[in-house]
Amino acid sequence: MESLSSAQTALRFAAREFAQEHLRQCDPLVETGSTPQERFAASRPIYQAMVSAGFLRRCIPAPLGGDGSGLVDAAILAEELYGENGGISLTLFGTVLGLMPVILGPNDELRDRVLAPFLKTSGTPLSAFCMTEPGGSANISDSVPVEGLRTIALQKQGGWQVSGAKKWVSSATGWDGKGAELLCIVCRGIDDAGQELGTGILATERPQSGIVELSVARLIDSVGHRAHLLPEFQIKDLWIPNQNAVTPMGEGGAVMAGAFTATAALVGVFGVALMRTAWEYTLNFAKTETRGGSKPIIEHQAVGYALADAKSTIEAARALSWRACIALDNNLPGAEELAIHAKVFGSERAVEVLGDLMKIVGVESYDRDCPLAGLMQDALALPVFDGGNMGVRRKQLHQIYQLKDYDQHSTLA
Numbered sequence: 001m002e003s004l005s006s007a008q009t010a011l012r013f014a015a016r017e018f019a020q021e022h023l024r025q026c027d028p029l030v031e032t033g034s035t036p037q038e039r040f041a042a043s044r045p046i047y048q049a050m051v052s053a054g055f056l057r058r059c060i061p062a063p064l065g066g067d068g069s070g071l072v073d074a075a076i077l078a079e080e081l082y083g084e085n086g087g088i089s090l091t092l093f094g095t096v097l098g099l100m101p102v103i104l105g106p107n108d109e110l111r112d113r114v115l116a117p118f119l120k121t122s123g124t125p126l127s128a129f130c131m132t133e134p135g136g137s138a139n140i141s142d143s144v145p146v147e148g149l150r151t152i153a154l155q156k157q158g159g160w161q162v163s164g165a166k167k168w169v170s171s172a173t174g175w176d177g178k179g180a181e182l183l184c185i186v187c188r189g190i191d192d193a194g195q196e197l198g199t200g201i202l203a204t205e206r207p208q209s210g211i212v213e214l215s216v217a218r219l220i221d222s223v224g225h226r227a228h229l230l231p232e233f234q235i236k237d238l239w240i241p242n243q244n245a246v247t248p249m250g251e252g253g254a255v256m257a258g259a260f261t262a263t264a265a266l267v268g269v270f271g272v273a274l275m276r277t278a279w280e281y282t283l284n285f286a287k288t289e290t291r292g293g294s295k296p297i298i299e300h301q302a303v304g305y306a307l308a309d310a311k312s313t314i315e316a317a318r319a320l321s322w323r324a325c326i327a328l329d330n331n332l333p334g335a336e337e338l339a340i341h342a343k344v345f346g347s348e349r350a351v352e353v354l355g356d357l358m359k360i361v362g363v364e365s366y367d368r369d370c371p372l373a374g375l376m377q378d379a380l381a382l383p384v385f386d387g388g389n390m391g392v393r394r395k396q397l398h399q400i401y402q403l404k405d406y407d408q409h410s411t412l413a
């Protein structure tokens with residue numbers, strides 16, 4: 001299916017080794033800390049180790065100073081890391097998402113300036129793509145008067161004054177609640193005459209003292225991704241100069257769509273990663289456990305067939321997700337559609353397969369000490385994040401099929 005370069009094969013083994021050393025056996029507080037802040041703080045040394053290992057640089061394209069050769073590199077990392085700890089891995093991929101607007105956007109000067117801290121192999125730099133808002137964001141592209149997007153940027157002399165609220169944005173308020181190193185904020189521009197200018201993306205770098213115009217309303221205690229920070233926060237009169245405009249107002253939609261197309265393919269890989277870890281655990285359980293019977297449970301045909309069905313799904317989801325990544329890396333015509341299929345299929349099948357594997361293991365799977373429970377908690381996020389499959393992703397496919405020049409054969413390229 002995939003033909004990896006020698007550098008990519010080396011990355012796969014380095015990431016697998018890292019995952020076993022740092023993610024499989026890690027500080028228990030990462031999962032069991034009593035508050036989201038405590039769990040996130042406990043994950044910081046592991047995130048730092050990921051940065052030191054060069055994994056963040058590997059997600060930044062080489063022509064921009066990183067080590068990345070494309071989305072396939074990120075897919076390799078995702079499959080090896082995410083199945084061992086989804087929460088901490090998502091801190092890495094959330095930061096990559098936070099950088100995507102500046103990577104994809106047209107402002108070269110901004111890109112060179114703000115990427116610098118993320119190219120180092122030291123520290124714990126965070127970046128966040130601030131799109132989602134309290135009250136829902138599935139209709140973010142709907143224009144006024146519907147107000148799918150409610151964060152406002154008022155045009156002033158030399159820049160923009162931004163106010164609004166955001167929710168569910170990975171790592172956005174940073175390690176100390178005063179802001180990630182870089183925030184890319186999706187907002188609606190309004191000029192000084194009160195005229196709507198459409199959707200834009202503005203970037204703000206955290207000053208040393210933190211962003212004082214940002215206040216945390218609450219840290220979400222999410223079902224899974226326990227080590228991951230998901231704040232709800234307010235932005236009040238945040239000043240962003242013109243040189244920090246990622247896109248002009250009215251031109252943010254395409255960059256936003258580009259960023260969320262790449263992540264769609266990766267979410268398919270996240271599903272593969274969770275299923276793969278769960279399948280390996282279940283296979284071992286089935287081969288070693290008799291559950292009081294005369295033979296290991298794998299010898300019961302029902303168990304063997306259920307394992308086979310689960311493995312077929314994993315292989316299919318992997319093939320689709322990798323195909324989408326390769327199509328995106330090569331700008332193939334069906335790339336967007338493939339990426340969305342990978343997201344929908346990989347995410348929904350992961351929830352199903354996790355449930356099926358829990359049935360094979362039986363009641364022991366319902367103990368928190370069994371890894372399947374934690375994997376299921378993480379899997380539940382996949383269909384509802386990165387653009388929910390109902391409100392966003394199927395809607396995108398529906399829109400693609402309504403295009404006059406839609407060609408179903410484009411995914412064969």
Ligand SMILES: Cc1cc2nc3c(=O)[nH]c(=O)nc-3n(C[C@H](O)[C@H](O)[C@H](O)COP(=O)(O)OP(=O)(O)OC[C@H]3O[C@@H](n4cnc5c(N)ncnc54)[C@H](O)[C@@H]3O)c2cc1C
Binds near residue numbers: 138
């Ligand atoms: C772990 C995690 C990390 C996240 N990280 C980020 C991040 O870094 N940045 C960020 O901005 N967001 C982030 N999110 C939020 C995430 O991306 C959401 O998927 C996104 O905000 C959209 O949510 P939604 O699709 O549920 O939309 P909502 O607007 O909340 O819609 C809810 C439901 O309403 C229905 N609906 C609404 N409109 C329509 C419609 N037009 N057609 C059909 N049905 C409709 C659907 O049933 C939909 O599921 C994160 C979420 C999680 C859980």
